[in-house]
Amino acid sequence: MQYFLTGSYSRADEPGIKLWQFNPADGSLMEKTGARGVERPSYLAFHPAGELFIACSETDDGELVSWRFGLVAETLTEISRQPSNGAHPAHAVVDESGKWLLSVNYSGGNVNVFPLDEDGVIGALADSAAHEGTGPDEHRQDAAHPHSVSQIPGTQLFLVPDLGIDKIHIYKMDLQNGKLEYQRVIESAPGAGPRHVAFHPSLKVFYLLEELSSTLAVYGISEGAGIDKLQILSLVPEGWHGQNTSAEVAVSENGKFLYASNRGHDSIAAFSIKDDGTLNALGFAETGGQGPRHFALAPGAEWLIAANEKSGSLTVLKIDNAGMPKFDGKAVRTKVPVCVKYAGTR
Template identity: 55%
Template sequence: MTSTYLLTGSYASEKEQGIKLWELEGMTGELTELMGIGGIERPSFIAVHPTGTSFVATSEVGDGQLVSYWVHPTTKKIVEINRQSSNGDHPAHVTIDETGQWLLSVTYSGATVNVHPLYADGAIGDLAASVKHEGGGPNKNRQDAAHPHSIIQIPGKNLFLVSDLGTDTISTYKLDAGTGALTFKYAVQTEAGAGPRHLSFHPSKAFVYSVNEINSTLMVYKVSQEGKLDFLQLLPLVPDSYEGENTSAEIAVSSDGCFVYASNRGYDSIASFAIQENGTLETLGLTESGGEGPRHFALIPGNEWLVVANENSHTLATLKMSCSGMPCIVENIVQTTAPVCVKVIK
């Protein structure tokens, strides 16, 4: 197997190298740090351009920023292009649409959903559109207000799903590919106090899998042609016998459409599920994440490795995947400051 190049974001300070470029060796799973770049405070989430030549990072602070970069893995270079205001406090998630022409982001504390144009040179343009969420939920500590936590495109469509942890909703928006305007279409209500955070689509069927941060559950939905979600299944992500604190964080579907994985912070594990023909899941089990506080992870193309960003132990862990679909062995652990995002450069 050949090498795979990865980018990581973190909760590092502006003076540290908060964004790093890594090489993962395909045979051994060994991670090698190639370079890092500083000058950005808490560069938490990263979206890679479809061409793989540039990316955008969020500076997750009050009055945050969106920062674009060129990346050249083989020459070990990352070069900043430009910055724009995130139009709200604590931008938590960013995505680049399939055309590479629009940048969509959400601000956790600002409760805004924002659209910026992306230019051919990788630069972020001025704000094109914005929608503000309102409301809250029953958990007064976490759901005092609306807290949109992610925005993710429905594959092949100009439709985007926004998971709002604060209001227990997943909303569907249509993007105008000409102007960047967002039109609200639908909203589905999760369990009260669930706190929807991230989601991931099946690669070939109309199913989407959503992870709830607050109550540590996973929800399965069928997606209509218009982007409406119909509930299919609810599953726990930690054992009933576990009495400690836990918040679930990331979710991903394998590229072959056979498995779903989700991370637990507190129980510090990766939960694995097998996808059935009707889109519902069968629980396979839990695997240690190789560190503390697995906030994010990435499946490496080929589905043989899973790289976990363990925020609290300041480590990246490479987990070997077994033929049963579960991570089985922690092959490699490297130290890096508070990693919170891992992205493959396509």
């Protein structure tokens, strides 16, 4: 059986973090346990080495909470807490060494580094870098709003897309002391709202989802950390003019397909990936829910699980051999799910 973890916008007295068992034979989901005690545990960041994750408590005060999970006993155990150094931590990542936790505060407008020991205890703040500026959308871009932080695989470089200022900041982190060194910035189109990044598993290519413009930008990474835009595509159908904000992007483990979620159009946009990393559009699949803020791909490239915030549901989409997902009615109710992550198999 496979296992998935979900985060949510639940209250601290509710089981906001849940462990689910997934059967890839029939696409069924079963809730196994839940953990209380964290207010709005939205995004979950996994340790690269094992059964450890960090939950972002997306509140005005902001907190990062580390947890250990057990698949055999189906347990969730809190380890430590640390203030996030700003309001509304929206995303985090544990670096490839497993020794550093980086997080971004959406309302706090900064990216932060914390040490992480071998037991999963989060240490005191090691470094912080603040973003400043605004964008043309007065409602969403009134200030800097860094929305994610991602490590370029095999490097000490981190990408920080900032939705509020239409920029992607690149930092180099010193692995000895966690200090951040600003490298350069990539500009998105005015009002695009860069949000999340996904990397190709074998090509030196990454994909930047732009929330406000519902677009996807393809970038190539060259020697010396040179970054060049290769392609930009729409994430909604041609001629569709409804309200939409795109949310999550992911690449299949075999590197053949890319998927992105749309809130408003309430769909998964599917693409095939060419040999150079650029994309061909395959089409759109209804998620079977409303407001798919996040989704996860199950190992084996056969299933996609969507976390539908507005409808309060997890929906399961079957992926065919051509890479196209389809919702066939499999769904479970759960309160305000906003993150879903593959946790392991046993």
